[in-house]
Amino acid sequence: MSEALAAVETAGTDLSVPAVSGARQFWRRLRAQRAALVAAVVVALLVLVALAAPLLTALEGQDPTTYHPTLIDSARGGVPIGSFGGVGADHWLGVEPQTGRDMFARLVYGARVSLGVSLGATLVQVALGVAMGVAAGLGNRWVDLVLSRVTDIFISMPLMIMALALLAIVPGSFPRPVLVALIIALVSGWATTAKMVRAQTLTLKNLDYVAASRLSGWSTWRTAVRELLPGLAAPVITYAALLIPSNISVEAALSFLGVGVKPPTPSWGQMLTSADVWYQAAPQYLLLPALALFVTVVAMTVFGDGVRVALDPRAASRLRIGTGRKREARVDTAVPSGEQRKEDRP
Amino acid sequence: MSGFTGFVLRRAIGAVVTLFVLSVVIYVVFYVTPGDVAQITCGPRCSPAQVHQVAQQLHLDDPLYVRYWHFLQGIFVGQDFSTGTSVEHCAAPCLGQSYQSGRQVTDILLAKLPVSFSLVLGAMVIWLVLGIGTGVLSAWRRGRLSERVLTAVTLAGVATPVFVIGLILMIVVCGELQLLPFPQYVNFTDDPEQWAWNLLLPWLSLALIEAANFARLTRASMLETLAEDHIRTFRAYGVGERAVIARHALRGATASVIALNAVTFGSAIGGAVLTETLFGLPGIGQELVHAVKVVDLPVVVGMVLVTGFFVILANAVADVLYAVADRRVVLA
Numbered sequence: 001m002s003e004a005l006a007a008v009e010t011a012g013t014d015l016s017v018p019a020v021s022g023a024r025q026f027w028r029r030l031r032a033q034r035a036a037l038v039a040a041v042v043v044a045l046l047v048l049v050a051l052a053a054p055l056l057t058a059l060e061g062q063d064p065t066t067y068h069p070t071l072i073d074s075a076r077g078g079v080p081i082g083s084f085g086g087v088g089a090d091h092w093l094g095v096e097p098q099t100g101r102d103m104f105a106r107l108v109y110g111a112r113v114s115l116g117v118s119l120g121a122t123l124v125q126v127a128l129g130v131a132m133g134v135a136a137g138l139g140n141r142w143v144d145l146v147l148s149r150v151t152d153i154f155i156s157m158p159l160m161i162m163a164l165a166l167l168a169i170v171p172g173s174f175p176r177p178v179l180v181a182l183i184i185a186l187v188s189g190w191a192t193t194a195k196m197v198r199a200q201t202l203t204l205k206n207l208d209y210v211a212a213s214r215l216s217g218w219s220t221w222r223t224a225v226r227e228l229l230p231g232l233a234a235p236v237i238t239y240a241a242l243l244i245p246s247n248i249s250v251e252a253a254l255s256f257l258g259v260g261v262k263p264p265t266p267s268w269g270q271m272l273t274s275a276d277v278w279y280q281a282a283p284q285y286l287l288l289p290a291l292a293l294f295v296t297v298v299a300m301t302v303f304g305d306g307v308r309v310a311l312d313p314r315a316a317s318r319l320r321i322g323t324g325r326k327r328e329a330r331v332d333t334a335v336p337s338g339e340q341r342k343e344d345r346p
Numbered sequence: 347m348s349g350f351t352g353f354v355l356r357r358a359i360g361a362v363v364t365l366f367v368l369s370v371v372i373y374v375v376f377y378v379t380p381g382d383v384a385q386i387t388c389g390p391r392c393s394p395a396q397v398h399q400v401a402q403q404l405h406l407d408d409p410l411y412v413r414y415w416h417f418l419q420g421i422f423v424g425q426d427f428s429t430g431t432s433v434e435h436c437a438a439p440c441l442g443q444s445y446q447s448g449r450q451v452t453d454i455l456l457a458k459l460p461v462s463f464s465l466v467l468g469a470m471v472i473w474l475v476l477g478i479g480t481g482v483l484s485a486w487r488r489g490r491l492s493e494r495v496l497t498a499v500t501l502a503g504v505a506t507p508v509f510v511i512g513l514i515l516m517i518v519v520c521g522e523l524q525l526l527p528f529p530q531y532v533n534f535t536d537d538p539e540q541w542a543w544n545l546l547l548p549w550l551s552l553a554l555i556e557a558a559n560f561a562r563l564t565r566a567s568m569l570e571t572l573a574e575d576h577i578r579t580f581r582a583y584g585v586g587e588r589a590v591i592a593r594h595a596l597r598g599a600t601a602s603v604i605a606l607n608a609v610t611f612g613s614a615i616g617g618a619v620l621t622e623t624l625f626g627l628p629g630i631g632q633e634l635v636h637a638v639k640v641v642d643l644p645v646v647v648g649m650v651l652v653t654g655f656f657v658i659l660a661n662a663v664a665d666v667l668y669a670v671a672d673r674r675v676v677l678a
Contacts, residue, residue, distance in 0.1 A: 149363075149364075149367065150367075152364060153364055153367050153368055153371065156364060156368070156612065156654070156657050156658050156661055157368070157650075157654055157657070158612055158613075158615045158616050158650075158653045158654065158657050159613070159616055160613075160615075160616025160617070160619050160620070161615065161616055161619065161634060161649060161650055161653050162650060164619065164634055164635065164638050164646075165376070165634070165638065165646045165647070165649070165650045166375070167638060168637070168638040168641050168643065168646050169375075169376060169386060169641075169643070245505060249507045252507055252509075253507060253508070253509060253620055256507075256509050256620065256623075257619070257620065257623055257635050258635070258639065259635070259638055259639065269507075269509075272509065272510070272513060275513065276513055276516065276517060276624075279517050279521065280521075286513065286517070290510045290513065290514065293507060293510060294502075294505070294506055294510060297505040297506065297507065298501070298502060298505040298506075300505075301501065301504065301505045302501065
């Protein structure tokens with residue numbers, strides 16, 4: 001590589017600093033937002049609970065799949081015996097109606113499914129979206145046309161209905177949580193990511209440092225990996241952070257409908273399927289999974305929004321960290337970036 | 347005007363092309379799966395004789411493009427099905443036949459669509475009124491406590507899954523307070539008043555979540571307009587704050603609200619699946635969940651195609667309306 005090109009490349013890295021930003025700068029901007037900080041703590045706790053699920057249930061001395069027929073009143077249709085659905089020293093959050101399975105254990109293991117499926121789906125969505133978007137942005141006219149058409153079709157498909165339909169034809173032997181994650185990823189998320197990445201690629205392509213690497217004869221692949229991807233990191237991370245809560249909702253919805261994660265694997269959505277029948281006898285059977293879902297999705301959404309503000313150079317220029325002008329920071333939080341609003345315009 | 351007509355025409359052709367490609371994708375995904383297509387289509391409970399019949403109806407011996415051609419033919423001119431002993435005619439928009447119930451998919455859809463439309467269109471009125479209203483209010487009261495509360499509420503609304511809101515509404519309103527009976531669908535043509543009362547909760551649970559999105563969007567684009575120079579000029583001329591909000595800032599938000607409404611329509615069809623299942627409404631969502639559980643493939647494919655059609659249509663209509671609201675789009 002020539003000296004001049006090296007200089008251009010370094011300059012290029014400097015140019016992309018506001019978009020990518022150093023990790024330290026990112027944390028400072030994230031910390032400046034109180035709500036995002038609280039949400040980050042909640043998210044960290046949830047991840048911890050999910051990771052430590054076997055440990056926590058061992059501490060309680062229960063597991064999520066054992067039936068406890070002695071703890072339910074079969075004469076009354078399987079209502080848990082005892083107050084508040086059988087809450088006690090043995091069963092911290094009571095037991096499930098009809099089966100007597102431990103609620104705490106199912107809730108804690110449910111966090112694994114919820115977070116695992118949504119993270120897995122998000123990874124696939126991002127990988128697919130970036131690959132398609134960069135290919136469309138860097139490819140010739142025809143590549144771009146075909147890929148953009150395919151992307152548009154996936155955007156215009158009703159996600160929930162497509163996911164349901166696909167679940168009908170896949171054989172039951174396939175590991176269910178993996179399958180649900182894959183199907184969520186295939187029918188949603190990646191297409192909007194691809195559209196955003198394509199637009200971003202088209203902008204970056206014409207910047208001097210990327211043009212220089214193209215003109216100096218680097219392969220398209222090398223240009224994409226070395227020059228484009230770092231510039232795409234900020235918008236893609238922002239987008240991924242907001243895909244996670246939406247994936248959590250979709251997984252819960254599919255399991256609620258009885259076609260997602262199948263029992264005995266516990267899932268919050270699945271727990272709510274028959275909760276309306278039991279709400280009087282065992283209110284915690286409805287409230288706990290609903291609350292878990294609500295808290296998780298809200299925390300993830302607020303955290304994702306915080307990440308967006310911390311990475312968005314447009315918002316950052318008006319943030320004025322450390323000058324005590326929190327009000328302005330708050331206004332910026334709620335205004336979607338230009339990129340997001342353009343998303344609504346096909 | 348010719349520029350505008352051209353734009354509408356281009357958009358219509360685009361929609362038709364998208365629909366065509368969607369039909370190919372759906373056909374390939376569902377009828378060209380590895381394994382015994384006839385067995386999968388017919389479902390796990392079919393007898394070998396039925397499977398053989400299905401293989402004939404799907405023309406499984408023919409090459410792929412011929413099979414797809416038959417599929418299209420069914421949709422546009424109808425198809426004849428031999429049921430072994432007799433020949434049954436499936437009229438023009440023929441989407442095949444359910445092998446579980448023996449009914450034609452088109453008939454099933456026609457019976458279920460009014461319910462789903464009642465749900466989604468009614469909810470749309472609520473989410474537009476509530477969403478835009480909240481958005482206007484929070485843009486107007488920006489910086490005050492009421493605006494912060496509204497922002498927090500809308501954030502919670504965006505984040506809550508539709509069936510959680512629906513469950514809680516149903517239990518509180520129908521179960522605890524007993525303000526309404528548990529919803530039971532009544533045809534609009536039978537009794538419009540009962541129709542509305544029974545759909546009130548489903549409408550609300552579907553609309554509350556979508557309304558939050560509209561509130562956020564309306565607020566954001568109004569704040570953007572309010573920051574522009576011409577608004578400052580209006581204020582300098584002494585135009586009152588209410589008039590500025592109502593006449594000028596809101597107008598700036600119109601185009602993006604229209605665009606969002608099309609996207610929301612698509613996601614609301616998905617949300618309708620959940621709402622219908624939760625409240626026991628006999629719409630296409632409930633039918634689809636049932637068809638998925640018993641693996642009734644012709645019904646599943648028909649539902650996906652028809653909902654895809656409505657989503658594509660809604661997107662095209664929204665684009666045209668957007669162009670009416672903001673003529674600069676036509677030039678682009």
